[in-house]
Amino acid sequence: MACGNNxxxxxxxxxxxxxxxxxxxxxxxxxxxxxxxxxxSCNPPTTKNDELVHVMTHDGKMVSVARSQVxxxxxxxxxxxxxxxxxxxxxxxxxxLSKCDGCGKCTKACNKMHYLPSxxxxxxxLEMQDSPKEAPYYFPKPCFxxxxxxxxxxxxxxxxxxxxxxxxxxxxxRCIGCRFCxxxxxxxxxxFNWTEPVKxxxxxxxxxxxxxxxxxxxCVEKCDFCPHMAREGKLPACVTNCPMNAIWFGDxxxxxxxxxDGTTTKLSQLLEDGAAxxxxxxxGTEPRVYYLPPVNRTYSTKDMKIEKKEAEK
Amino acid sequence: xxxxxxxxxxxxxxxxxxxxxxxxxxxTFWVIFLALVCIGGTVAWIIQLRKGLGVTAMRxxxxxGLYISLLFFFVxxxxxxxxISSILRFSGAKWRYPLIRIAEAVTxxxxxxxxxxxxxxxxxxxxLYFLITHGRIQSPILWDVLAIGTYFFxxxxxxxxxxxxxxxIMRDKLTDIPVWRKKVYRRxxxxxxxxxxxxxxxxxxxxxxxxxxxxVAVSVHTVSAWLIxxxxxxxxxxxxxxxxxxxxxxxxxxxIMILIIAILRHGYHLEHYLTPTHFSRLAxxxxxxxxxxxxxxxxxxxxxxxxxxxxxxxxxxDLFTGRQSLLFWFTQVAGLLLxxxxxxxxRIRESIKGVVSVAVMVLLGALINRYLIVVPNMLHPxxxxxxxxxxxxxxxxxxxxxxxxxxxxxxxxxLIILLFKPFPVITMWEVIEGVEKSGxxxxxxxxxxxxxxxxxHGK
Numbered sequence: 001m002a003c004g005n006n007x008x009x010x011x012x013x014x015x016x017x018x019x020x021x022x023x024x025x026x027x028x029x030x031x032x033x034x035x036x037x038x039x040x041s042c043n044p045p046t047t048k049n050d051e052l053v054h055v056m057t058h059d060g061k062m063v064s065v066a067r068s069q070v071x072x073x074x075x076x077x078x079x080x081x082x083x084x085x086x087x088x089x090x091x092x093x094x095x096x097l098s099k100c101d102g103c104g105k106c107t108k109a110c111n112k113m114h115y116l117p118s119x120x121x122x123x124x125x126l127e128m129q130d131s132p133k134e135a136p137y138y139f140p141k142p143c144f145x146x147x148x149x150x151x152x153x154x155x156x157x158x159x160x161x162x163x164x165x166x167x168x169x170x171x172x173x174r175c176i177g178c179r180f181c182x183x184x185x186x187x188x189x190x191x192f193n194w195t196e197p198v199k200x201x202x203x204x205x206x207x208x209x210x211x212x213x214x215x216x217x218x219c220v221e222k223c224d225f226c227p228h229m230a231r232e233g234k235l236p237a238c239v240t241n242c243p244m245n246a247i248w249f250g251d252x253x254x255x256x257x258x259x260x261d262g263t264t265t266k267l268s269q270l271l272e273d274g275a276a277x278x279x280x281x282x283x284g285t286e287p288r289v290y291y292l293p294p295v296n297r298t299y300s301t302k303d304m305k306i307e308k309k310e311a312e313k
Numbered sequence: 314x315x316x317x318x319x320x321x322x323x324x325x326x327x328x329x330x331x332x333x334x335x336x337x338x339x340x341t342f343w344v345i346f347l348a349l350v351c352i353g354g355t356v357a358w359i360i361q362l363r364k365g366l367g368v369t370a371m372r373x374x375x376x377x378g379l380y381i382s383l384l385f386f387f388v389x390x391x392x393x394x395x396x397i398s399s400i401l402r403f404s405g406a407k408w409r410y411p412l413i414r415i416a417e418a419v420t421x422x423x424x425x426x427x428x429x430x431x432x433x434x435x436x437x438x439x440x441l442y443f444l445i446t447h448g449r450i451q452s453p454i455l456w457d458v459l460a461i462g463t464y465f466f467x468x469x470x471x472x473x474x475x476x477x478x479x480x481x482i483m484r485d486k487l488t489d490i491p492v493w494r495k496k497v498y499r500r501x502x503x504x505x506x507x508x509x510x511x512x513x514x515x516x517x518x519x520x521x522x523x524x525x526x527x528x529v530a531v532s533v534h535t536v537s538a539w540l541i542x543x544x545x546x547x548x549x550x551x552x553x554x555x556x557x558x559x560x561x562x563x564x565x566x567x568x569i570m571i572l573i574i575a576i577l578r579h580g581y582h583l584e585h586y587l588t589p590t591h592f593s594r595l596a597x598x599x600x601x602x603x604x605x606x607x608x609x610x611x612x613x614x615x616x617x618x619x620x621x622x623x624x625x626x627x628x629x630x631d632l633f634t635g636r637q638s639l640l641f642w643f644t645q646v647a648g649l650l651l652x653x654x655x656x657x658x659x660r661i662r663e664s665i666k667g668v669v670s671v672a673v674m675v676l677l678g679a680l681i682n683r684y685l686i687v688v689p690n691m692l693h694p695x696x697x698x699x700x701x702x703x704x705x706x707x708x709x710x711x712x713x714x715x716x717x718x719x720x721x722x723x724x725x726x727x728l729i730i731l732l733f734k735p736f737p738v739i740t741m742w743e744v745i746e747g748v749e750k751s752g753x754x755x756x757x758x759x760x761x762x763x764x765x766x767x768x769x770h771g772k
Contacts, residue, residue, distance in 0.1 A: 072601035119702050126699050141696065150545055153626040157440075176443050177366075177436020180454055182376040186545040188694045192376060192436065195367035217365050218436030280695060283545050 001304065055105075067123040076233070082209040083171075085163030090288075091225055092166065094270055095140055097294035099246035102127065102304070104137035109241030113226070115200040115213045120191055122223040123238050127304055136304045137294035140247065142238065143168060143189045143223035144287030151190065160220070161209075166252070166288050167225045173208040175219040179295035182220060186283055190222045225249075252288075316749055317761070322442035325745060325761055326482055329737045331616075332581045333343045333483065334490065340580060340730065347727040354720020357713045358433065368713045374698060375691045375708040379718045380434040383433035384681040386565065387427035387725065388461070389558065389619040389679070393566030394420025394468055397532030397599075399523040408594050409759035411586045411739045415574055417472040419566070422728040424465045424533075426690075426721055433717060453539045460533040467526045472732075473544055474519050478742040481505035494735070534558045541686070547624035548671045548690040551617075557609050564602040565679035569723075571595050571672035573729065575665060577738055586739045589665055596668040603675060628693040637689045640681050648678015 050066040057063055061302065102125050110116070110123050129136040145168045152160050159174035160181050182190040197215035204211045210228050214221040225244060226236035234240075235258060239249040243261045250257030250267060258264045270276070274292035317325075358737070361368050371378045397416035401409040431454075432438050448455050481502040484495065505511060535555040542554035571592065578587040614632070617625040632641040652671045661667035688708050692698075698706050746758040 081728075121700070124700070125699060128697070153542060154452050154454070156449055156452040156458075157443040158449050159443075159447075174440075174443065174447060175437065176440040177438075178431065178434070178454060179376045179436070179542070180452070181372070183541065183546070183549075183691070184544045186695050188374065188696050188698075193365070194369075194372065195365045216702050285545075 005056055018162075077206045079207045079209075082169065082207045082227075083161055083163065085165030085167055085169075086227070086230055087164070088253060089165040089230070091145070091230065092250060092252040092257065092267060093142065093145075093225070093278065093289045094248040094257055094267070094274075094292065095137065095289060096246045096274065096292040097196065097246045098135050098297050099293060100125070100138040100140055100242075100294075101244055101299040103243070105141055105243060106238035106247060109237040110223070113212065113237035115198075115244070116215070120215075122191075122221075122299040135294065136301050137297075138304075139291075140238070141187065141189070142289060142291045143225070144187060144223055144285065147286035147288060149263050149285060150186065150283075150285060154180045154184045156180065165227075165230075168222075169209040169224060169227070170214065170220060170222065171207070171209040172211070172214060172216040172219040172221070175216075177218040178219070179220065186280065188283065190220050192220050193217050286296065317745060321642055322745055326486060326741050329583075329586070329739050329741050330483065330486060332583075332733070333487070333735065333737055334494075334575075337580060341587065344727065347723040347730075350723035351720045351727065354723070357716035357720070361433075361713055361717070362438070368711060370704065370709050370711045370714060372702075372705040372708075374694065374705055375688055377687055377691065378708055379684070379710050379714050380430050382687045383718055383721055384430035384434075385426055385537055385558065385683045385686065386680055387423045387430060388534055389565045389683075390561030390569050390725075391420045391423035391464065391566070392429055392530050392534055392562040393423075393469070393570050394471060395526050396563055396566060397570070399527045399530070402523045406594070407747050407751045407755040408590060410743045410756050411758060412473070412570070412574065412591060413475055414736070414740050415577065415738060416570060417468060417475075418729050418732040419569060419573060420468045421472055421732065422725050424461060424468055425728065428461050428465065430543065437557065442587070453536060453543050453676050456536045457533075457540060460529065460536045464526075464529050464533045467522065467529050469598060471519075471522050471526060474515065475740045476736060477502060477505050477515060478507060479737060479740060481507065482741060483737075485651075490747060497735075499511045511562050515626075524768075531559055535566060541690075545743060546598045546690055547622075547693060547695070548628045550619075551613065553609065557613055560602060560606050560609055561679060561682065562600065564606050565676060567595060567599045567602055567680065568672040568675040571668055572676065573597065575669045575672075577733075581733075581738055583738060585759050585761065586744065588757050588759050589663060590754075592668045593662045594757070596656055596662040596671070599668075599672065599675065600653065600662070603656070604654050607645075609695070610645065610649065612674050624695055628689060631689055631693065632685070637685060641685055644678040644682045646687060647674050648682065649675075652678075654699065659731050677769060 010091055016131075032140075050068050052064045053067050054062055054064055055068060055070070104125050106123050107121050111120065113120065114122060116122065124141045126139040126141055127136060128139040144167055147166070149160075149162055149168050152162050154163075156178060157174055157176055159172075159176065160168060160170045176246060177192070179192060182192060193215050196217045199215075200213050204213065206228065208214075210224075210231075212222065212228055226234075229236055234250050237246045239258070240260060245259040245261055245263070248257035248259045248265070248267075248270065250264070252267060255267045256264050257267045257270060270292075271290055276290040276292050277286045278290055369378060394416045397409050397412050432441060435441065444455065444458055448458075480498050484498040484502045487495075487498070535558065538554040538558035541549040542551065545551065563608075572630045574591060574595075577583055614629065618629050618633070621629070631637050652675050655661050655667070655671050661671065692706070692708070742758060744758060748758060748761060753759065753761060
């Protein structure tokens, strides 16, 4: 794409630079990955109703252009990009147990997004009670995307890997199905495709590790923090479908997390004020998911039926 | 010690060679039976390949089952070669001579199936070559592949080295065999004439191999133990796993060795070569190993049982008094305690029937023990099992799994039998040399000077 006037780009490299800048400008909440169609001219709105949007050019200038002149642009994502992750990001999740009323909408939304059958749960809402006299509480459990992941350590073929943006991904084109990662994960997060899964009716362009539909016979799958959404600056399905605002998601580098109603807050403040903790810290896996303890709950837990560990019977 | 006369040597060789290529009715029956079981298992495997691992009872919680248990069993049994050829060598036990080839055959067959079990367990076996093209050396699976591979080649060499002089004898003595077999023997003998230089080289090579094979053998099973010990799961997350596996393996190997020499002695009429001496000596080994293994078990289960930490507690309760208690106490009582008591009696150690019965108990215990190491732990994850679909919170192996398991065991035995079709069971030259150097008693053979040749080969 040749673009002329106030920009010096003349090839793919600069285009990517521009793109990065524009993504940087359009942070959380806004649609990223957008490219000005005819930004070179920096024309005023062509139609009267056209709304102005602010975007940053590759050389750091903020310009206002009409929305109609901003075209959706899906950059090509290579296998390498997928393994490296989204540059500059460090994804983090905070789950507020004092708000979770166990409605299970996160699970449903997640299953819908990833085309999972109802018997698979990437985010599982457990009913916990640490000891008989303690209060029961709901405990949504996604993949913790540990910083010291026991699962990626043991993978013999680098099919599951830790990305620079914190996400633990799975490449189902690589997975040999040995299930060592499942044995290694202390949180029972990983699921296996024991039989041929039902495939949705579309073809994905990105490499396997960022597929929306991850299920492949004989391969492992799990919660992936929705990297395909993150690339567009959007939140994971579980966050945007939690009516209790119990799940926060964001970037630790920006120190900002956002929840369902769009509230964006300071991550460090949230963790400090809420006395956040991580599940089974003693294992040393360094999860990227924080929990706020179930205090001052606004809902009743009286009718919670704690399913006893079946194995204990 | 005095030299054996050429006449006696000839007769010993003739007798030991008489099993080569000969048909035994019972043997034929077993070969056919085992082959049928293997075919059944292959059919089951094809079904599993087509439909996916969903045909097994393994699910997301118990994601490893019989196949991995059997992997640990086979890796364990394969240690017997190192025990007989290496440990006994350095302890100066002359009675090992008649057992060497049997031990190496068991080792070879076991390590081959040990390498095969993970492939059976893989969700995508067609991607096996990824281990080479995309292998990550940080993964214990790669260590296991390397260790099993190295041990397999080491065992092939160890099977072959003592075979060279024997193949040379066959090349020279077996005259009425087909030409292609003569050619094969000639090739395998590599121009062996038995001159001093060749003898010196062979001895040196065998000595070297017995030094090298020991750390490899220990590493094979230690690394297999690390497959589970490198995880954070309760029950697996313990540093005792390496030695626990190695000694459990030596014990299982010793028991299987006793069974196999009992079968070979009876089936091939090798009463003069595999004598009560061997059984009582192996029984003494087995006694020491079971006692030590019981000690390791006390450590492995007793120490966490005293503390009863939260997550270990559920697992231990399941083993001690819960769903797995019957199997658990069987392995501890019938598989360890009782054998130790029984083998303490000299009368039992010196009766072949007694030793064999104890070996069966130990072996059964060892097999179940592998299962108990793998499966119950997976039923007790840190995070409680909730909303589990039917069949996910328990593990009851399916027919397909049993068929594949049975055929792996059958294939293991079948391969041992087949290894003794073209070669004599007993290392002829080493036995003769041993008897000449240290006497019949030390080697454990009997009445070599007045053997009755059951059926001379070629006459």
